[in-house]
Amino acid sequence: MTAVHRITEATAGHHGRPVYELRGVTKSYARGNLKALDRVDLTLNEGGFASVIGPSGCGKTTLLKIMAGLVPPTGGSVYLQGTPVTGTRRDIGMMFQHATLFPWRTTIENIVLPIEIRDGRAAAKAKHADALALLDLVGLKGFEHRRPGDLSGGMAQRAAICRMLITEPAVLLLDEPFSALDELSRDFMNMELQRICMERQATAFLITHSIPEAVILSDVVYVMSPRPGTFVETVEIDLPRPRTLDMMTDRKFGEYVRHIRTHLDKGAFL
């Protein structure tokens, strides 16, 4: 199958300099001659929010792992802030579907864990003031000495946001961060995420399989199809910020959703 060839590339974040630059990123597995990713191009500018949407197994998690330096690509190049990504880096913050807070640590000890790992206990202690400010930012003030067992799913993800931000990363990689939450909390947390990203002018990259979530959060949505994983459509979302949940009933929002769904159907379920 020679799928859609060259799509005019859109870039997320209109003004800033490029933070992430991916050119022809390919990942194939020798076993089974499987091509997980095929020539993926992507540019993410400073302050931009981009999403990749696609069905399960389309290679979006592989793409994120390559961007994070967790697995090597078999072709193409990945540059972050002008330097090649050849392993995990300090300037990347990551968040997963599960908060993965450690129950023997208090909330604040969980948040400063990345600092403790990199620079030791003393440095982590010195970051407690920053951690408290972040807890305030995500609305968890007063929970610093509670253990994760006392936190709800949404609160745990808020703490995970703090842990991701404590190292002041240049980019946030978000791997379906709220998909384990119920739908009401999820919508709410997405709005919180937007607020936090806007306040800190963060550059973020989200992978998701929810079309409305991708549209409401992003400047650009990349639609990915599987076998081999490749971008079949790039949709620039031209909705004013800050976005609100009410916008989800807008005609324009509905058109974006419909447009993405059409391309998803074409690409994914052939």
Added chain:
Amino acid sequence: MTAVDNSQGARPDTVWSEPVTFMDRLPRWIGMTGLMVAFLLTWQVIHLSGLVSPIILPGPWETAQDIAFVGQNLLTGGYMLTAFWITFKEVIFGYAIALTIGFSLGIIVGEFAFGERAVLPYLVAIDTMPKVAFAPIFLAWLGFGISSKVALAAFIATFPIVVGTAAGLHASDEHARALFKTMGATRLQTLIKMKLPLALPQMFTGLKIAAVGVMAGAITGEFLGGGKGFGELIRVAASQLNTPRVFSLIIYLSLLGLALFWTVVWVERRLVFWQKSSAGGGMAQ
């Protein structure tokens, strides 16, 4: 939208209660005491009926008297206390050795590819053998003193600790590993700050099984290799057909086993404070 009108035709509340069984309402200690009384009564009836010779099955009262006698001997520092002390040392040394070797092997098997691929198959092979059968070898190597019993006790108790530690180290999920990788953690940091704490619950399951096994090992060693411990007292009492004595010695021996088991549970509750002790908790109240 209109509010639902509740005023019209007020109906009675439909309050009803779920059926509660008699056992649900009964306090636990009553059930336990009742069962014990029934057991003692049955025992007494069988004893009085003369169906079983009193040499084979002494009555509950005789046994109770003997328990009191042995207890007095132990408390006044008699010869039984000396024997108890020997068995106590065998159990404690055996457990300490099993803990050291078991934990180390568990780390090797659970953390290193070499351990999992090369060491584990041999451990599984040895674990499937009836370990008590090794007793004559330990006696031949280490003699009839305390060390051969310590060796057998440690040998039996090591394997559950290895399995618990290794399985626990594999318990860390993919997300936690990916998280530590993105934070740039070294292998040692990942082990100490993430894998070992996450392994603790399964490690303690192994430690509890080992606490039971170490007792069996020490007593089996004494049965087969003589010596001066509690197992030897049991063997002598049995050979003299002093059945009440055998029963009471077993009771005091099981107190040692319980003390060890509960020490492990106590440490677990301190160390794994974020989780309720599984096996111990279930057996607890």
